Amino acid sequence: xxxxxxxxxxxxxxxxxxxxxxxxxxxxxxxxxxxxxxxxxxxxxxxxxxxxxxxxxxxxxxxxxxxxxxxxxxxxxxxxxxxxxxxxxxxxxxxxxxxxxxxxxxxxxxxxxxxxxxxxxxxxxxxxxxxxxxxxxxxxxxxxxxxxxxxxxxxxxxxxxxxxxxxxxxxxxxxxxxxxxxxxxxxxxxxxxxxxxxxxxxxxxxxxxxxxxxxxxxxxxxxxxxxxxxxxxxxxxxxxxxxxxxxxxxxxxxxxxxxxxxxxxxxxxxxxxxxxxxxxxxxxxxxxxxxxxxxxxxxxxxxxxxxxxxxxxxxxxxxxxxxxxxxxxxxxxxxxxx
Amino acid sequence: xxxxxxxxxxxxxxxxxxxxxxxxxxxxxxxxxxxxxxxxxxxxxxxxxxxxxxxxxxxxxxxxxxxxxxxxxxxxxxxxxxxxxxxxxxxxxxxxxxxxxxxxxxxxxxxxxxxxxxxxxxxxxxxxxxxxxxxxxxxxxxxxxxxxxxxxxxxxxxxxxxxxxxxxxxxxxxxxxxxxxxxxxxxxxxxxxxxxxxxxxxxxxxxxxxxxxxxxxxxxxxxxxxxxxxxxxxxxxxxxxxxxxxxxxxxxxxxxxxxxxxxxxxxxxxxxxxxxxxxxxxxxxxxxxxxxxxxxxxxxxxxxxxxxxxxxxxxxxxxxxxxxxxxxxxxxxxxxxx
Numbered sequence: 001x002x003x004x005x006x007x008x009x010x011x012x013x014x015x016x017x018x019x020x021x022x023x024x025x026x027x028x029x030x031x032x033x034x035x036x037x038x039x040x041x042x043x044x045x046x047x048x049x050x051x052x053x054x055x056x057x058x059x060x061x062x063x064x065x066x067x068x069x070x071x072x073x074x075x076x077x078x079x080x081x082x083x084x085x086x087x088x089x090x091x092x093x094x095x096x097x098x099x100x101x102x103x104x105x106x107x108x109x110x111x112x113x114x115x116x117x118x119x120x121x122x123x124x125x126x127x128x129x130x131x132x133x134x135x136x137x138x139x140x141x142x143x144x145x146x147x148x149x150x151x152x153x154x155x156x157x158x159x160x161x162x163x164x165x166x167x168x169x170x171x172x173x174x175x176x177x178x179x180x181x182x183x184x185x186x187x188x189x190x191x192x193x194x195x196x197x198x199x200x201x202x203x204x205x206x207x208x209x210x211x212x213x214x215x216x217x218x219x220x221x222x223x224x225x226x227x228x229x230x231x232x233x234x235x236x237x238x239x240x241x242x243x244x245x246x247x248x249x250x251x252x253x254x255x256x257x258x259x260x261x262x263x264x265x266x267x268x269x270x271x272x273x274x275x276x277x278x279x280x281x282x283x284x285x286x287x288x289x290x291x292x293x294x295x296x297x298x299x300x301x302x303x304x305x306x307x308x309x310x311x312x313x314x315x316x317x318x319x320x321x322x323x324x325x326x327x328x329x330x331x332x333x334x335x336x337x338x
Numbered sequence: 339x340x341x342x343x344x345x346x347x348x349x350x351x352x353x354x355x356x357x358x359x360x361x362x363x364x365x366x367x368x369x370x371x372x373x374x375x376x377x378x379x380x381x382x383x384x385x386x387x388x389x390x391x392x393x394x395x396x397x398x399x400x401x402x403x404x405x406x407x408x409x410x411x412x413x414x415x416x417x418x419x420x421x422x423x424x425x426x427x428x429x430x431x432x433x434x435x436x437x438x439x440x441x442x443x444x445x446x447x448x449x450x451x452x453x454x455x456x457x458x459x460x461x462x463x464x465x466x467x468x469x470x471x472x473x474x475x476x477x478x479x480x481x482x483x484x485x486x487x488x489x490x491x492x493x494x495x496x497x498x499x500x501x502x503x504x505x506x507x508x509x510x511x512x513x514x515x516x517x518x519x520x521x522x523x524x525x526x527x528x529x530x531x532x533x534x535x536x537x538x539x540x541x542x543x544x545x546x547x548x549x550x551x552x553x554x555x556x557x558x559x560x561x562x563x564x565x566x567x568x569x570x571x572x573x574x575x576x577x578x579x580x581x582x583x584x585x586x587x588x589x590x591x592x593x594x595x596x597x598x599x600x601x602x603x604x605x606x607x608x609x610x611x612x613x614x615x616x617x618x619x620x621x622x623x624x625x626x627x628x629x630x631x632x633x634x635x636x637x638x639x640x641x642x643x644x645x646x647x648x649x650x651x652x653x654x655x656x657x658x659x660x661x662x663x664x665x666x667x668x669x670x671x672x673x674x675x676x
Contacts, residue, residue, distance in 0.1 A: 003442055003443075003444055004442070004443045005439060005440050005441060005442055005443065006437060006438075006439065006440075006441045006442075006443055006446060007439035007440070008443070009443055011469060011470075014443070014446065014469055015469060017443070017446075017447075018446075018450055018467075018469075021447075021450055021454060022454065022463075022464050023454070023458060025463050025465070026461070026463055028429070028463075029430070029463050029465055031465075032463070032464075032465045032466065033464070033465065033466050033467070037466065038430070038432070038465035038466035040429070040430050040463075040465060040483070042384060042386060042429055042430075042483070042485050043381070043383070043384040043485070045381070046380060046381040046384040048380060048386060048483070050430065050432055050465060050466060050481075050483065051432075051466065052432045052433075052434045052466065052467055052468050052479070052481055053434070053468050054434045054435075054436050054468050054470050054477075054479070056436050056470060056471065056472055056473070056477075057473075058473040059436070059470060059471045059472065059473065060470070091366070091378070091380055092367070092376070092378050092380075092388065094376070094388055094389075094390045094481060095390075096390045096391070096392045096434075096479045096481075097392075098392050098394050098397070098477060099344060100344075101343060101344065101345035102343050102344075102345070103343060103344045104341055104342070104343055104344075105341075105342045105343065105344055105346070105347055105352070105355070106341055108344060108352065108355075108356075109355075109359075112356055112359055116359060116360065116361070120361060123364070125360075125363050125364055125366075125367050125370070125378075126360050126370075126371070127363070127367055127369075127370045127371065127376035127378060127388060128370065128371050128375060128376035128388060128389065128390065129356075129371070129390055130390050130391050130392050130479075131349060131352055131353060131356075132349075132392050132394060132397060132398070133394065133397045134394055134397065134475075134477070135394070135395075135396040135397065135474070135475060136473070136474060136475075137472075137473060137474075139392075139394075139436060139472070139477050141390070141392070141434045141468075141479040141481075143388075143390055143432060143434075143479075143481040145378070145380070145386070145388065145483075147380050147381070
């Protein structure tokens with residue numbers, strides 16, 4: 001390949017490529033490219049956590065079944081979830097929006113309805129942004145700024161062999177919900193379970209309080225939010241330290257609708273749910289000696305479900321254990337990869 | 339209009355509409371929506387200035403004559419110019435990019451070549467971002483974070499009747515350069531003057547040092563950067579205080595190439611240059627008693643050209659004075675407006 005396209009390289013390679021070209025950071029950059037968010041210290045003792053996420057029509061949402069309120073909600077949710085994964089409390093947001101001339105103002109209102117309702121819930125002030133034309137389709141970039149104390153930053157690195165691996169809530173629901181929204185889901189499923197999945201896809205709730213509490217009492221050693229699926233999240237937590245993980249398939253908390261959908265289709269619910277993106281759950285590791293602190297953080301965060309799904313290992317293999325059988329954890333979703 | 343489109347309303351009305359729906363800001367928001375950038379105080383005494391700008395293929399640049407290095411340069415330049423207009427020193431940048439699968443990696447490299455070269459010149463650390471697919475065209479959002487002392491923030495408000503009105507450098511050059519790049523410019527013009535205009539369009543230099551110095555010695559009372567043209571900038575500085583301005587046509591510093599282009603076309607060079615966008619000069623007001631401080635700031639900023647083009651008036655009229663004739667200053671460029 002003398003002149004490869006971005007699709008030839010794939011998302012992770014592209015990020016690594018850009019990262020390699022960035023000069024050494026000044027001392028006030030606590031954490032640069034490569035984690036859920038960046039951490040900077042513009043003034044001594046005052047840390048800001050910065051993250052930006054794009055939402056692109058035709059890539060991240062399909063207008064035919066995604067209400068504009070959901071577009072606004074999801075766009076901010078992705079950024080707040082990134083902050084949560086760093087243990088940072090959200091403070092401010094900037095919104096950059098590009099949209100075609102023909103877009104209805106009522107659609108724009110709906111985008112901000114969804115966005116501002118979520119912002120109010122998590123005390124995030126919309127302080128600025130940009131609005132401009134696009135030739136086709138709606139583009140939305142949300143930048144969120146959060147704050148965190150220096151010794152409480154949660155990163156993707158920091159896991160140690162023997163750490164427990166936890167995931168919040170349930171996985172696979174958003175991907176299953178998307179299939180139903182695309183009218184590609186099976187009918188013979190309890191309506192309530194399917195509805196919960198659609199709702200999870202359209203209005204994911206960022207785990208803001210859980211992230212902050214896990215950082216505050218230093219229960220977790222590493223953390224990531226599940227935008228690209230559980231399998232991808234596990235890979236990311238293992239990568240920095242050259243670690244591996246053993247995940248117990250029986251313990252993976254699969255959304256009921258996702259399980260029903262897989263059964264109706266004859267798919268493997270564990271593998272499918274490991275691959276499904278956009279659940280925005282938190283995946284984190286903690287020392288077995290910190291189980292009480294994990295429970296305390298959970299309580300202070302409003303008691304979300306937490307499930308211990310496995311352990312981190314010194315051996316770099318990524319192992320899915322099912323009954324006595326061991327398989328490799330599948331690769332996750334990557335933009336620009338077919 | 340029961341269901342207007344965004345084009346029906348226009349950019350300023352859309353921003354006002356969004357602004358009106360944002361709830362009251364918490365105390366740590368020093369300045370929210372509506373200026374060149376937002377100012378927040380996450381911790382007492384530590385101010386951050388936040389801005390985000392979008393660059394959209396087919397709207398902000400045409401791939402056929404805009405090198406990808408210029409795309410990256412211009413995208414960051416717009417954000418650094420916003421910070422300069424607030425008197426803030428740039429610190430950090432985040433880049434969100436959406437691009438089609440078929441985009442060459444070498445193009446992406448060129449975007450970051452342009453962006454990182456400018457970032458290095460103004461000590462701006464690229465700390466994070468996002469990369470994703472677009473269905474068509476390249477979208478680039480740059481968020482920049484700067485810092486400024488509380489009593490030194492420069493805003494669009496703050497002008498008083500009788501203030502001198504200054505503009506840095508020259509205007510009209512970028513718009514004239516764009517015409518030549520589009521092959522729509524006249525030929526009978528000195529090649530050097532045309533080249534300077536093309537260069538101004540492709541690689542505008544943000545007035546980072548001037549903005550910081552004007553804020554530091556409190557020479558300026560209000561300031562804006564000229565992304566949408568001098569006429570628009572004057573309107574913005576007048577709007578908040580309900581002021582007007584008298585601008586002396588003979589003093590408007592028109593780029594030589596722009597003047598030649600207008601003469602060859604039979605256009606009015608003053609009116610044309612008042613309308614032309616993307617020069618990224620600074621427009622600011624200062625008390626006549628502050629002329630020495632303005633000069634001191636200019637010297638410390640590396641001696642850019644500054645021209646006093648008129649005065650702010652209590653009377654809200656926007657007057658262009660030419661010989662003995664008075665006309666209204668034309669309206670500026672607005673996105674979504676034909």
